[in-house]
Structures are given as structure tokens and as C-alpha cells.
Amino acid sequence: MKWQGRRQSSNVDDRRGQGSSSGGGFNPLLLRPLFKLLFSKVGLFIVGGFLVISFLMGKNPLSLIGQLLGGGVPTESSSSYQPTAEDEELAQFSATILANTEDVWNKLLDNYREPTLVLFTGSVSSACGTASSATGPFYCPGDEKLYIDLSFFDDMERQLNAPGDFAQAYVIAHEVGHHIQKIMGITDKMNRLRSQLSETEYNKYSVRLELQADFLAGVWAHHSQEMMRMMETGDLEEALNAANAIGDDRLQKNSTGRVVPDSFTHGTSAQRMRWFKKGFDTGDLSQGDTFSTSSL
Numbered sequence: 001m002k003w004q005g006r007r008q009s010s011n012v013d014d015r016r017g018q019g020s021s022s023g024g025g026f027n028p029l030l031l032r033p034l035f036k037l038l039f040s041k042v043g044l045f046i047v048g049g050f051l052v053i054s055f056l057m058g059k060n061p062l063s064l065i066g067q068l069l070g071g072g073v074p075t076e077s078s079s080s081y082q083p084t085a086e087d088e089e090l091a092q093f094s095a096t097i098l099a100n101t102e103d104v105w106n107k108l109l110d111n112y113r114e115p116t117l118v119l120f121t122g123s124v125s126s127a128c129g130t131a132s133s134a135t136g137p138f139y140c141p142g143d144e145k146l147y148i149d150l151s152f153f154d155d156m157e158r159q160l161n162a163p164g165d166f167a168q169a170y171v172i173a174h175e176v177g178h179h180i181q182k183i184m185g186i187t188d189k190m191n192r193l194r195s196q197l198s199e200t201e202y203n204k205y206s207v208r209l210e211l212q213a214d215f216l217a218g219v220w221a222h223h224s225q226e227m228m229r230m231m232e233t234g235d236l237e238e239a240l241n242a243a244n245a246i247g248d249d250r251l252q253k254n255s256t257g258r259v260v261p262d263s264f265t266h267g268t269s270a271q272r273m274r275w276f277k278k279g280f281d282t283g284d285l286s287q288g289d290t291f292s293t294s295s296l
Contacts (some may be wrong), residue, residue: 016091016119146172
């Protein structure tokens with residue numbers, strides 16, 4: 001892809017190295033007994049000992065107090081995070097692809113709401129709850145943000161055998177596709193269905209939702225190429241290879257040795273490739289109704 005030197009989105013929330021702020025958290029009820037203890041003779045000895053320990057450990061006393069009270073003060077591990085040159089390039093690449101999706105969708109949709117891309121490491125808190133890197137990239141409709149640990153791109157290459165910058169762009173565009181579904185009201189309809197259907201029945205709708213996001217990623221690629229000419233020879237094949245690599249049937253076969261169609265939530269490799277390619281070939285939003293078609 002010819003992405004270097006192009007506009008980068010300002011809608012990026014870089015939380016790398018911060019970790020998740022969920023969990024313990026400060027409890028104000030601890031203050032009452034703590035103050036009583038500190039303003040006693042025993043408390044003075046404790047404070048003195050605490051300062052000595054902090055000095056010997058080379059720690060900030062306030063940081064240690066924050067940890068004892070349940071959080072709220074940045075930990076040393078988060079503040080010492082240093083991204084590698086490769087990480088920085090991936091961050092710039094992601095911001096560039098996000099900007100490109102903004103250009104495309106602002107052209108295709110009236111009053112498009114641009115989502116925020118959150119970069120994180122390890123774990124992250126969102127309006128949809130706390131997630132770890134193992135979750136993979138995801139979109140949270142509650143806060144209209146995309147979340148990704150950039151190490152996923154390395155996993156794509158090493159574990160899924162799906163390398164390439166356009167494969168990475170496809171992942172981001174797929175999550176933006178979920179944002180388009182939120183704007184169109186499709187996500188809210190899905191949420192209402194969740195409480196009305198069995199898990200097996202709901203999974204069938206989930207597959208159609210994911211395949212539509214693949215289609216929308218293809219629509220983005222179609223119009224991006226018309227507008228920006230960023231694609232190079234082999235880029236389309238990289239995206240199709242990535243879609244093939246993350247099909248439910250392939251992932252299940254590789255992890256357990258068997259395939260359980262009733263548990264599919266994203267679609268087979270063939271389906272994911274087909275719908276991305278359809279979006280890319282047509283560039284026509286009206287061709288992406290995965291919920292009405294009888295054949296996926």
C-alpha cells in the first residue's frame with residue numbers, strides 16, 4: 001500500500017502502556033479508618049516505616065499508597081512503556097487508514113459520525129466492558145470506538161499466516177464497518193434480538209452481521225482505490241487471504257480439529273472472502289443486505 005505521507009486521523013486515542021483502569025479502583029470508605037490510624041502514635045510509626053521502605057525500594061510513596069487504596073495512581077510499568085519503532089509505524093499506519101475510511105464514508109453517507117480508534121496494550125476498558133488483547137480488535141457500539149492492540153497484526157502474520165499492510169487495513173475497515181451498522185440502526189436491532197432468541201439462532205444473525213461488515217470493508221476498499229489509489233499489486237489478495245484466515249471453520253479446524261457450524265459467529269472463510277470481494281467489486285451499499293439473502 002502507498003500510505004506513507006498521507007493524512008492521519010486525529011480521532012485516535014493512544015492508551016498504549018496504560019493497561020485497563022478497571023478492577024480495584026479507589027474506595028473512599030477506606031479513608032475514615034485510615035485517617036484515624038494516621039493521627040495516632042501507632043500511625044506516626046507506620047508512616048515513618050512506610051517512608052523508609054519507599055526510600056529503600058526506590059518507589060514513589062504516593063504510588064505505593066495508591067496501590068494500597070486500590071488504584072488511581074499510574075503504575076510504574078505503565079509509565080515506563082516504550083513503543084518500538086515498528087509499533088510507532090503501525091500506529092501511524094492505523095491512523096492513516098482510519099483517516100482514509102473517514103474520507104470515504106464522509107463521501108458516501110450524510111452526517112457521518114467519525115469513530116475513535118483506541119490503541120491499547122494488554123487490556124482496555126470500554127463502554128462494552130473490559131477486554132484483553134486475546135479478544136482481538138473489536139468495535140464497541142456503546143461508545144462508538146474501535147479498539148485494537150497492535151500486536152494483533154503480528155499475530156496475523158505469525159499465527160494466522162495473513163501478512164501484509166492491506167490485510168491490516170482490512171481489519172480496521174471491518175471494525176469501521178460495524179460502526180456503519182451502528183449508524184444505520186442495524187446494531188440496535190441485533191441487540192433487541194439477542195434476548196429473544198436462543199444462542200444457536202442468534203449466532204445465525206451474528207454471522208450475517210459480521211459478513212455485512214466484511215462487505216462494508218470491501219465497499220471502503222473500492223472507493224478508497226478510486227479516490228486515493230493507495231492499493232498496489234497483491235493488496236487485494238492480502239485482504240482476501242486475511243478474510244480466509246479468520247473464517248470460523250478454519251479457526252475451529254486449526255484449534256480443535258473439528259468444525260461446529262451452529263457455533264459460527266463470523267462466517268466461514270469462503271463466506272467472508274465472498275462478501276468482502278462483493279463489496280470491493282460493486283462499491284454499492286445496496287448490494288450488502290446479508291440479512292435478507294437466502295444464500296450467504
